[in-house]
Amino acid sequence: MAAPTAFDELWGTSRGRKARPGLESLAAWLADLPPAELDRRQQAAEAAFRSLGVTFAVYGEEESAERIIPFDIIPRVFTAREWSALAEGLEQRVRAINAFLGDIYGPRRILADGAIPPDIVLANSQFCIPCAGARAPHGVFAHICGIDLVRTGADEFWVLEDNARTPSGVSYMLENREAMLRLCPELFEILDVAPVDSYPEMLRETLLSVAPDKAKDPVGVLLTPGHHNSAYYEHSFLADNMGIELVEGRDLVVDDGVVFMRTIDGPVRVDVIYRRIDDAFLDPLVFRPDSLLGVPGLMAAYLAGNVSLVNAPGSGIADDKAIYSYMPEIVRYYTGEEPKLHNVETWRCREPQALKYTLDNLEQLVVKPVDGSGGYGVMVGPAATRAEMETFRAALKAEPHHYIAQPTLALSTVPTFTERGIAPRHVDFRPFVLTGANGVRTVPGGLTRVALREGSLVVNSSQGGGTKDSFILEGGAGGDG
Numbered sequence: 001m002a003a004p005t006a007f008d009e010l011w012g013t014s015r016g017r018k019a020r021p022g023l024e025s026l027a028a029w030l031a032d033l034p035p036a037e038l039d040r041r042q043q044a045a046e047a048a049f050r051s052l053g054v055t056f057a058v059y060g061e062e063e064s065a066e067r068i069i070p071f072d073i074i075p076r077v078f079t080a081r082e083w084s085a086l087a088e089g090l091e092q093r094v095r096a097i098n099a100f101l102g103d104i105y106g107p108r109r110i111l112a113d114g115a116i117p118p119d120i121v122l123a124n125s126q127f128c129i130p131c132a133g134a135r136a137p138h139g140v141f142a143h144i145c146g147i148d149l150v151r152t153g154a155d156e157f158w159v160l161e162d163n164a165r166t167p168s169g170v171s172y173m174l175e176n177r178e179a180m181l182r183l184c185p186e187l188f189e190i191l192d193v194a195p196v197d198s199y200p201e202m203l204r205e206t207l208l209s210v211a212p213d214k215a216k217d218p219v220g221v222l223l224t225p226g227h228h229n230s231a232y233y234e235h236s237f238l239a240d241n242m243g244i245e246l247v248e249g250r251d252l253v254v255d256d257g258v259v260f261m262r263t264i265d266g267p268v269r270v271d272v273i274y275r276r277i278d279d280a281f282l283d284p285l286v287f288r289p290d291s292l293l294g295v296p297g298l299m300a301a302y303l304a305g306n307v308s309l310v311n312a313p314g315s316g317i318a319d320d321k322a323i324y325s326y327m328p329e330i331v332r333y334y335t336g337e338e339p340k341l342h343n344v345e346t347w348r349c350r351e352p353q354a355l356k357y358t359l360d361n362l363e364q365l366v367v368k369p370v371d372g373s374g375g376y377g378v379m380v381g382p383a384a385t386r387a388e389m390e391t392f393r394a395a396l397k398a399e400p401h402h403y404i405a406q407p408t409l410a411l412s413t414v415p416t417f418t419e420r421g422i423a424p425r426h427v428d429f430r431p432f433v434l435t436g437a438n439g440v441r442t443v444p445g446g447l448t449r450v451a452l453r454e455g456s457l458v459v460n461s462s463q464g465g466g467t468k469d470s471f472i473l474e475g476g477a478g479g480d481g
Contacts (some may be wrong), residue, residue: 010027074417116323217298222273
């Protein structure tokens with residue numbers, strides 16, 4: 001069951017089922033729509049996703065490796081006031097992330113000033129040594145950031161983690177909206193919902209804005225590892241909607257420090273590569289020599305300023321959860337402001353006192369590897385078995401620097417359509433922030449992930465979670481209260 005202290009985003013803490021200000025029309029829609037009709041629309045959405053091939057892959061499973069991502073028909077709604085505050089905080093945080101990346105691969109002032117420990121950066125497995133001393137085109141490293149947020153109260157939003165390497169999920173945001181427009185058009189008449197369909201054009205503008213200065217009519221491509229990758233659907237979706245070519249490493253060649261795309265009409269120079277390949281596989285001459293996914297010589301072309309890579313190599317260090325724990329200091333250092341978005345309280349197990357606290361309170365904490373993603377390798381103390389806790393206890397003692405711990409939060413819930421009717425389910429939220437030579441922009445939407453299993457706090461699609469459309473209300477009817 002959902003935690004009794006969880007804040008419900010539609011009903012708040014009201015036991016009388018009175019909707020929160022600004023959300024009354026959504027509550028009325030839910031009350032008026034017959035359950036059979038809601039079920040019909042839910043089934044229609046699932047059928048549409050199946051026919052479109054909106055899938056994700058689950059690694060390590062031989063059967064049903066490709067799955068239709070679960071979708072819930074009841075939208076999650078943010079008021080205009082809530083979104084305005086979130087957008088300000090997101091843009092402040094992303095500006096700080098880009099300043100941090102430019103600094104640690106450049107003068108390293110933050111390390112010299114002792115604001116954060118040097119070893120947490122320089123000894124980090126995600127620190128890209130070949131990029132040391134390099135300046136990203138237009139000074140932007142993390143062009144596309146997905147910042148994962150959780151909510152615990154009416155005005156209590158927390159950053160759970162930063163995704164600045166190759167953040168995924170935006171195609172689901174767009175497909176979810178398309179499904180809602182087709183199946184629940186009346187909602188867009190009673191709610192003043194900000195559109196998200198401009199995202200592909202915003203992304204294209206961001207990509208081309210960071211092309212090398214010498215590029216007159218820049219050409220961009222999306223570099224994918226191929227159809228076996230878990231996010232391949234998204235790669236092909238975005239390339240198609242941006243009107244750029246989807247390429248694999250074998251489609252590109254570097255000649256005299258310049259990247260070209262092989263076409264039936266001959267080689268075409270490439271100026272911007274939106275890469276969905278991890279650093280380790282980008283260039284076998286610099287990183288993993290056994291990589292067949294990347295392009296030999298790509299790093300030389302990048303370091304020579306002849307091609308822009310989005311996101312820049314080395315950006316992944318901002319995803320590291322030990323770095324995350326210092327984000328309040330990083331924001332203050334580069335912006336001179338107090339963080340507008342707060343971190344979840346975090347214990348760095350590399351520190352003896354934090355390790356002791358974690359070991360003494362394992363059953364109450366969430367323990368995560370600092371370089372993990374996708375919910376893998378995480379222990380949720382209240383849900384863990386005794387054997388799982390002992391396994392983590394041994395791992396913490398052996399490699400404490402590899403882990404952080406956080407409290408188990410009472411994640412907010414939203415109404416969700418289940419086999420037993422409408423019920424609360426826990427959610428998180430990934431908005432997307434774009435940074436280019438044309439500035440920083442936050443898309444008025446995002447990916448809401450929902451834990452479909454009753455009582456579960458795990459929202460990852462690879463572990464039983466689904467998605468919802470995220471409505472951002474603009475000014476006007478139902479906009480705020």
